[in-house]
Amino acid sequence: QVRLVESGGGLVQAGGSLRLSCAASGSIFSINAMGWYRQAPGKQRELVAAITRGGSTNYADSVKGRFTIFRDNAKNTVYLQMNSLKPEDTAVYYCHAGIGPRDVVYWGQGTQVTVSS
Numbered sequence: 001q002v003r004l005v006e007s008g009g010g011l012v013q014a015g016g017s018l019r020l021s022c023a024a025s026g027s028i029f030s031i032n033a034m035g036w037y038r039q040a041p042g043k044q045r046e047l048v049a050a051i052t053r054g055g056s057t058n059y060a061d062s063v064k065g066r067f068t069i070f071r072d073n074a075k076n077t078v079y080l081q082m083n084s085l086k087p088e089d090t091a092v093y094y095c096h097a098g099i100g101p102r103d104v105v106y107w108g109q110g111t112q113v114t115v116s117s
Contacts (some may be wrong), residue, residue, distance in 0.1 A: 001107075002025070002106050003024070003025050003026050004095045004096075004106050004107065004108035005023050005108060006010070006020060006094070006110065007021050008021050010114070011116065012115055013116050014115055016115070017081070017083045017085065019081050020100045020111060021077060021078075022034070022036075023050050023077045024097055028071060028100075029099070029100045030053070030074075031053065031076055031097050031099050032053055033050055033053070033097070034050070034095070034097045035069070036094065037094045038093045040091040043070060043091075047060055048063055048080070049069035049080060051070065051071050053073065055071075063089075066081075066084045067081065067083070068080070069081075078095065086115060087116065087117045090114050092110040092111065092113075092114050094109075096108075
């Protein structure tokens with residue numbers, strides 16, 4: 001079994017920063033792309049940022065220039081550095097990873113990020 005465990009969420013004032021972490025554990029042959037999604041109340045889950053094993057990144061337009069995704073392949077961990085946070089960034093953030101030769105998708109349980117105005 002594979003587990004993705006997120007940490008680092010919390011309450012922060014607008015303009016502040018948070019760093020999310022997601023560590024994968026279990027029967028891992030290799031981890032392909034990893035990423036972060038978020039879901040705000042009443043809205044669909046959306047991609048925030050993604051990173052390939054080789055380090056290529058992709059960001060939602062709404063977070064470009066404010067958020068940075070990076071990973072440590074030796075630790076099977078992906079991070080999301082969030083700066084200049086806005087109230088509209090408030091959501092549950094979910095870690096996502098494609099694992100193994102079949103690229104099986106796994107999700108974390110989510111971590112709440114709340115940005116107060």
